[in-house]
Amino acid sequence: MFAYIARRIVYVIPIVISVALVCFLLVHITPGDPLVAVLPADASQELAAQLRTAYGFDRPLPVQFGLWLWRALHGDLGSSIATGRPVLTEVLRAVGNTVTLAIAAALIGFTLGLLFGLIAGYFRDTWIDKVATSIAIAGVSVPHYWLGMVMVIIFSVQLNWLPAVGAGPGGSGAWGWDWEHMKYLILPAITTSVIPMGIVTRTVRALTGDILSQDFVEALRAKGLRELDVFKHVIKNAAPTALAVMGLQLGYMLGGSILIETVFSWPGSGLLLNSAIFQRDLPLLQGTILVLALFFVALNLLVDIAQAAIDPRIKRG
């Protein structure tokens, strides 16, 4: 097991460097001026050149990348061009808010997804399966930003039950796990949860149906096991794949959703990316993408390790 974990960690290093390089290049090949946030279009050429030098954008790209990577390795992602604030502080604050949202959405989405998936798989081809599958398909198909807007219209504008936007009465800096704050989380969390709910439902349904049709299940039943005990075996066999899917989904959610966070003005990494993109704030954009990519890589690593712990066949491979 230790060798397996060590091997997986070694694999992470080239992935991280590649991610850093790709995000640096992607950000730099986009059209537009990286100084657009601080340099109006009517600024003189002399002023533009002066600022380009001040921010180091006059250096060759490999030099810029080398300097950025060196500083990033030392925990310094630079400062935002638009705000002057340290990128790391900005990203960590936003990621913290997205984690809050992702955990709430994961609780809703995974619980419902597992429940609907197991029920649909067990009662395959019955009306129960059809209802659960329809819910899953709806979850995957409905554009979530649209769903968010509809829920805001119903629950905020018409019924006035829940707030439409924001992260608490005093902002996320004053967040607390009480009703006054959690009511701000309900609509964005439900909106975020619909896609993972649909995907987990479909995955677990397929797995359950497949496992139930295998010979060992018949053997277990022939041995006289109660249906509940048989089902426990089914769940254990389905768990590694379901875990991998949920891990990926959690990774996506931790990445933040630009659309959902913009619709609900939720100050997470999606809204931060939105702002960085529109302001062409390259240090902020690079830093945010890098931190999110690292999250994703770390999460995959954890899921791999968890899978190996559950299913010993994996680490032997």
Add this chain to the structure above:
Amino acid sequence: MRNDKSKKTAAAWLLATALVVGLPQLASAETVLRIGMTAADIPRTLGQPDQGFEGNRFTGLTMYDGLTMWDLSSADKASVMIPGLATEWKVDEADKKKWTFKLRPGVKFHDGSDFNADAVVWNVEKVLKQDAPHFDASQVGVTASRMPTLASARKIDDMTVELTTKEPDSFLPINLTNLFMASPAKWQAFYDKAEGADAKAKSQAAWAAFARDASGTGPWKMSKFTPRERLELVKNESYWDKGRVPKIDRMVLLPMPEANARTAALLSGQVDWVEAPAPDAVKEIKARGFQLQANESPHVWPWQFSRIEGSPWNDIRVRKAANLCVDREGLKEGLLAGLMVPATGTFEPGHPWRGQPKFEIKYDKAAAQKLMQEAGYGPNKKLTVKTQTSASGSGQMQPLPMNEYLQQALAECYFDVQLDVIEWNTLFTNWRRGAKDPTANGANATNVTYAAMDPFFALVRFLQSSMAPPVSNNWGYINNPKFDELVTKARQTFDPAARDAALAELHAASVDDAAFLYVAHDVSPRAMSPKVKGFVQPKSWFVDFSPVSLAP
């Protein structure tokens, strides 16, 4: 005796109960105005805001003052420049590059330090003197470009300062509305405490700290700041202009970049005021009893023509035909729910820089068709033109549907309009590169909206030949000696009334030349709760929050 004791006990209980019940009410007596901005982030708070004029509106003019300011008191009259932290100024008759500004006595920064000539020199140097310890490159772009000729500042005495320009420039007092006075004492206190490898790093740390706990001289003081989420301002009871001490105790600014989210926040009572509500929701906003405020803004939604060799817009008949072929009232009522003012130039009648153009911009399809026929075009020989635009962007209103409207309208006057839609920041960057640059992609017009607050932004940067790329925004390389002559005349006329007359002459000449396809002025719509009282929406990008109150 026992009875007295019981009475005293009862009275004490009553008093305690009254305090318990009453105190929260006393505390909640604070009036709080919550505003949903269109910005995705709080504009910078350190003195020179980013995010264009929305930044100046919310974190510039609230916490800071300039030497000169805008009169925002009237919804009817044009918003003109008035004295601010300077009470009077004059240009040196012998050397017209030198100006003397007399400063307003008795003004203090929010931290209690004095506003004086040293503070003015310090604030000029923060963006112009690269070897000054407090020079901040991040504030240079948004400041220096708005006062392009200012070179330096020198203290004459505590209440007098001399400003020097690179060339004689009568626009300087107007440009100075963009230079906000931050507190040198407060910055120095942060600098003294800052940690950093060198002076530059310490300076950056001091500015970062200043942005979190800012100090200006404005009618609002910073109270709480959560980056990217909210900025809370409280009223400055000691503001130097007693008539502009805010009536509201606290103002909370919330970034809400999505129009539907802003509108929902207003309709659900989460905020009291939103900037630019979703146009589709205007009917519902009004139906639910909310106020919709709008007024003509110093903003122009144009097509800026290429005038390089071979451009079809070099023919004045074609330029005039395009201007006559657009039914602006139809655009206003049919597409924009009334949220625009038809443009008949950069400035409309009543503005001191309007002048008296002879070419009347209106909808006259027959006259437009006649002009096009005279220029050699007709139903069987259409003129192909190409315009670069964006799908969204600051001030762009609804660029795609509006351009498609123009496409259809101009088709009736024998134009074949092709649209080249690109991303907003790219369009904005291309604007500086000009019509000859490959980024123009063969377009012979560009659709970038512009602010028209001051003469340089409204006229000079487009009309003066020396403003052609890469210097400034004369994208189409307009080269008209008459414009150049009038620009020089306006810049070198130092009597304000005569300067305004010269600018009016320049504007009239540009309309007579049909220098742009003038389409619309934005009206800066904002929706607010019926509880909001006393608001005046001036003909400006800015508003004065001081007279606003909240009904219980």
